[in-house]
Amino acid sequence: MTTTMDRPAVPESRRRSRHPAAIVVGIVAGAILAAAWSGQLVDDRIGMNVASGVLGHDADSTSIASLVAGTLFAFVSGFAGTLTACNIAVFGALPTVAGAPAGRGSRVRAALRGLGWLSLGLVGVAAVYGFVAVLVGTRLPQLSTATAGDHMPVRLFQSMVVFGVIGVAFGYLGLAALGAVPDPFAGRPRARLITLGGLIAGFLVGRPYPLFFKLLGYAVHSHDPFYGALVLALQSVGNVVIMGLLAVLLAAGTGARASSWLAQPRRSALVAGVALILLATFLILYWDIRLPANFGYGWFPTMPWNH
Secondary structure, eight states: OOOTTTSOOOOHHHHHTHHHHHHHHHHHHHHHHHHHOOHIIIIIIIIHHHHHHHHTSOTTTSOOOSHHHHHHHHHHHHHHTTTOGGGHHHHHHHHHHHOOOSSHHHHHHHHHHHHHHHHHHHHHHHHHHHHHHHHHGGGSGGGOOOEETTTEEHHHHHHHHHHHHHHHHHHHHHHHHTTSSOOTTTTOHHHHHHHHHHHHHTHHHHOOOHHHHHHHHHHHHHTOHHHHHHHHHHHHHHHHHHHHHHHHHHHSGGGHHHHHHHTSHHHHHHHHHHHHHHHHHHHHHIIIIIHHHHTTSSOOOOOGGGO
16 A cells, blocks of 8 residues: 555656746737737627516616616626626635535535635625725716727727726735745735725726626616625625636535535645636736727737627
């Protein structure tokens, strides 16, 4: 019988040899996604059709009739945006959420606890932004309909700054997961999940998604900061609810083998690191290079379906 002590030690060079390859894979995949991504398809077609189908009317053209309708609209519009590329960030959290000891019950409980910590950061940041947005009102750049320079909407400048900063943050966390840089959350998985949740909610601060623009405008005109906090928190929850269900399924019996695979620290770190680096590359290239190029500032390759 071979024991752990009998196995030859894996040289440090071999343990780290995967890291450069994983980093390159994340960067290349993120660059491909940034070039291929069609916001018009995902937001204007899929997202709008899903929201309209759930609400039973045209989500874009029909006005929000009441505070209750606005609350429902908040969750549905978030749910309709499930396919946004930003949800790749949730895959960076899945290894921590879904990887747990053997036993279906313990895996599901661990997944629910992990989702709880992720939701704490998610709801907290979204609610604070909703509260502040109502206080700032129509002066918020995200609500501006003005243009600057070569007819570039002012609200997109806020998107560029916000997503660029979040991209850098995700990039560092991805490198940390792969051991390339010091990990600020080593030994603190709860803090990692809360931070990831907060960064995911931070997407709201820069999101130019039409349905979100409509919701935020309605919340601001309600002049109630607590209502603003409520609807933005609900939209954030709606945006990740499918990913949360996926984490629970991975932890349950249908995903026992996958959950066991993710429970291995090296493997979970590899998945998290590649996912976060992929997202970081996408955010920086898409929002800070491709977006300005669309208005004549710089250059970025354009796919035929994005003309």
